[in-house]
Amino acid sequence: MDDKQLGQLSKALGVGGKAQEHKKRELPAPDGDFFGLLDTVTDEQRGVALQVREFMHAEVAPIMNEYWNRDEFPRQMIDAMRPLDLLRKVWNEDGTRKADATVMEGLITLEACKVDVSTAVFFGVHAGLAFASVALGGSAEQKAEWLPKMLDLKAIGAFGLTEPEGGSQVSQGMRTTCRRDGDAWVLSGQKKWIGNSTFSDFTVIWARDEDSNEVRGFIVRAGTPGYNVDKIQGKTALRIVENGLITLTDCRVPDADRLQEVKGWRTTADVLRLTRAGVAWQGVGCAMGAYELAVKYSQDRRQFGKRIGEFQLIQNHLVHMLGNVTSMFTMCLRLSYMADHDLMQDEHAALSKVFTAARCRETVAAAREVFGGNGILLENGVAKHFADAEAIYSYEGTNEINTLVVGRAVTGLSAFV
Numbered sequence: 522m523d524d525k526q527l528g529q530l531s532k533a534l535g536v537g538g539k540a541q542e543h544k545k546r547e548l549p550a551p552d553g554d555f556f557g558l559l560d561t562v563t564d565e566q567r568g569v570a571l572q573v574r575e576f577m578h579a580e581v582a583p584i585m586n587e588y589w590n591r592d593e594f595p596r597q598m599i600d601a602m603r604p605l606d607l608l609r610k611v612w613n614e615d616g617t618r619k620a621d622a623t624v625m626e627g628l629i630t631l632e633a634c635k636v637d638v639s640t641a642v643f644f645g646v647h648a649g650l651a652f653a654s655v656a657l658g659g660s661a662e663q664k665a666e667w668l669p670k671m672l673d674l675k676a677i678g679a680f681g682l683t684e685p686e687g688g689s690q691v692s693q694g695m696r697t698t699c700r701r702d703g704d705a706w707v708l709s710g711q712k713k714w715i716g717n718s719t720f721s722d723f724t725v726i727w728a729r730d731e732d733s734n735e736v737r738g739f740i741v742r743a744g745t746p747g748y749n750v751d752k753i754q755g756k757t758a759l760r761i762v763e764n765g766l767i768t769l770t771d772c773r774v775p776d777a778d779r780l781q782e783v784k785g786w787r788t789t790a791d792v793l794r795l796t797r798a799g800v801a802w803q804g805v806g807c808a809m810g811a812y813e814l815a816v817k818y819s820q821d822r823r824q825f826g827k828r829i830g831e832f833q834l835i836q837n838h839l840v841h842m843l844g845n846v847t848s849m850f851t852m853c854l855r856l857s858y859m860a861d862h863d864l865m866q867d868e869h870a871a872l873s874k875v876f877t878a879a880r881c882r883e884t885v886a887a888a889r890e891v892f893g894g895n896g897i898l899l900e901n902g903v904a905k906h907f908a909d910a911e912a913i914y915s916y917e918g919t920n921e922i923n924t925l926v927v928g929r930a931v932t933g934l935s936a937f938v
């Protein structure tokens with residue numbers, strides 16, 4: 522008797538139905554790490570990734586939609602995150618980086634973004650852009666004052682580079698100025714989009730010296746007279762991140778708070794180089810989170826008497842998404858390895874940012890499509906990924922600018938105008 526006949530006999534006798542039904546329900550758990558890349562990293566790296574995964578599900582997932590609707594960052598998350606001691610997985614006490622800092626940072630970002638990209642952005646701005654500015658540009662005294670507090674999440678930093686009139690071109694046309702006046706500097710201008718700045722203890726402000734034209738960096742402490750932060754309202758992406766419009770009106774900052782080791786724009790670029798891989802990882806996490814939600818939904822949602830995962834066109838979406846996620850994850854793991862082994866050039870980070878941001882956008886759109894109308898409801902998760910992908914696409918170097926960086930590297934010809 523073959524399987525089919527056995528099935529028919531069981532059905533006729535009314536036996537085995539439950540077992541078969543049970544077998545049917547045992548569907549694979551959604552898993553975006555299809556090639557088991559997490560098995561290729563060190564035990565410590567995997568351990569940290571899993572800790573972040575647990576933290577995101579326990580502490581962030583239950584409150585993220587409420588805070589998304591409130592357009593607000595949950596300040597209590599800082600205290601909840603402290604026991605993970607994540608910054609010390611990336612940085613040493615003296616501001617040098619751990620040997621595997623970029624891989625570690627990437628995995629932290631991946632796991633955070635699978636649940637909520639905004640949480641990863643809070644971390645990336647503080648532990649990446651702000652921390653690196655002090656670590657690379659600060660004197661020994663400045664590092665001693667700020668880094669321990671930053672490692673402990675007792676002092677939160679922000680990074681003020683972009684201006685209302687200058688995003689992509691900020692290196693060439695910085696309008697915020699600084700002028701030496703006795704033992705202080707006078708800062709004037711505006712900075713736009715500055716993440717964490719509405720509640721940070723300080724913001725690193727980059728400004729052009731009116732006399733020498735050189736770019737300088739300053740630690741501007743919250744509450745300094747002449748330093749005003751307005752929260753940017755009405756964002757349709759990353760609503761849990763608080764972005765500020767900073768206005769500096771004859772803001773006096775003591776020379777002691779000028780980052781003493783900044784060597785002009787070169788230091789700013791070094792900071793951005795350190796953090797660009799992290800943004801590429803945001804795309805991987807955002808896409809992977811959306812993919813896993815879509816697989817689960819396709820296993821649960823029924824139409825025409827079947828799970829929608831049984832439809833070929835839905836499987837086509839899922840497989841396309843999985844291909845994207847797998848290639849993005851592989852690329853970023855290699856990129857981070859190259860960064861940690863001093864092999865990464867700007868164009869490697871730029872290609873990874875261009876590729877992952879575009880594939881992320883494509884993946885979250887397909888995931889949203891799998892959800893049908895339910896895909897635009899916040900409660901189903903995928904809508905937040907869909908929206909957040911738009912911010913990933915544009916910051917830390919737009920698609921166009923990073924494309925020009927890669928294009929110049931591969932042709933030897935600059936197409937920048």
Ligand SMILES: Cc1cc2nc3c(=O)[nH]c(=O)nc-3n(C[C@H](O)[C@H](O)[C@H](O)COP(=O)(O)OP(=O)(O)OC[C@H]3O[C@@H](n4cnc5c(N)ncnc54)[C@H](O)[C@@H]3O)c2cc1C
Nearest residue numbers: 680681682683688689714715716912916917918919921922
């Ligand atoms: C949610 C969010 C958070 C952010 N957080 C921070 C932060 O914490 N700190 C900070 O300093 N900045 C931050 N930014 C700013 C971000 O880095 C800039 O938005 C980004 O650099 C792009 O600048 P822009 O928005 O002014 O666009 P623009 O530079 O005005 O570009 C507009 C369009 O023109 C294209 N373009 C410009 N120049 C060229 C060219 N030469 N050739 C071809 N195309 C070109 C761009 O690619 C883009 O498509 C954030 C932005 C967002 C959206």
